[in-house]
Amino acid sequence: ILNVEQSPQSLHVQEGDSTNFTCSFPSSNFYALHWYRWETAKSPEALFVMTLNGDEKKKGRISATLNTKEGYSYLYIKGSQPEDSATYLCAFIGGNEKLTFGTGTRLTIIP
Amino acid sequence: DAGVIQSPRHEVTEMGQEVTLRCKLISGHNSLFWYRQTMMRGLELLIYFNNNVPIDDSGMPEDRFSAKMPNASFSTLKIQPSEPRDSAVYFCASSLRASGGNQPQHFGDGTRLSIL
Numbered sequence: 001i002l003n004v005e006q007s008p009q010s011l012h013v014q015e016g017d018s019t020n021f022t023c024s025f026p027s028s029n030f031y032a033l034h035w036y037r038w039e040t041a042k043s044p045e046a047l048f049v050m051t052l053n054g055d056e057k058k059k060g061r062i063s064a065t066l067n068t069k070e071g072y073s074y075l076y077i078k079g080s081q082p083e084d085s086a087t088y089l090c091a092f093i094g095g096n097e098k099l100t101f102g103t104g105t106r107l108t109i110i111p
Numbered sequence: 112d113a114g115v116i117q118s119p120r121h122e123v124t125e126m127g128q129e130v131t132l133r134c135k136l137i138s139g140h141n142s143l144f145w146y147r148q149t150m151m152r153g154l155e156l157l158i159y160f161n162n163n164v165p166i167d168d169s170g171m172p173e174d175r176f177s178a179k180m181p182n183a184s185f186s187t188l189k190i191q192p193s194e195p196r197d198s199a200v201y202f203c204a205s206s207l208r209a210s211g212g213n214q215p216q217h218f219g220d221g222t223r224l225s226i227l
Contacts, residue, residue: 093212
């Protein structure tokens with residue numbers, strides 16, 4: 001069983017503040033790391049797919065970094081807005097090409 | 112562009128009944144994934160297909176669950192007989208098949224299943 005962990009489990013951030021959270025995954029047999037954003041009552045939506053050590057991806061105010069050697073990825077949100085409230089999931093793909101999801105970080109932005 | 116389409120959106124049925132969940136892939140996608148979301152276990156992969164062929168069904172809970180892809184754009188997940196512990200939200204997702212998992216998955220809106 002692959003261990004994909006996300007921390008913290010939940011987070012409350014004041015509107016306008018920046019925040020970040022972590023996904024840790026096995027450092028061996030790495031293929032890819034996905035980040036998804038999951039709003040309540042909707043379905044997960046892909047944010048980033050990262051494959052190379054040192055990758056940095058950016059989409060608007062959201063960015064992510066990847067360290068495959070030590071097995072972690074950070075997701076950053078700059079200048080949080082209420083619409084950023086969601087659960088952020090990471091998913092690890094190893095040699096078997098299956099996604100193993102973490103349990104998510106539930107982010108709430110306080111207006 | 113039409114996304115992944117799942118039906119029904121909600122299903123309430125009595126224990127012992129057969130349940131069939133349906134999923135239509137995004138046109139051009141050739142990988143299909145079925146997931147189950149529960150409070151206890153989060154999002155779990157049940158089974159996935161590449162080019163209509165089941166690749167890994169190790170996540171299927173037991174023989175009461177079966178999944179098929181009768182053609183390249185459509186899949187069903189069947190539970191027979193259903194039990195109350197099968198109550199969950201079932202998602203399907205599709206993607207372009209690529210080695211190394213470097214393609215994002217696109218999720219349907221899910222089917223909320225309640226077994227009474």
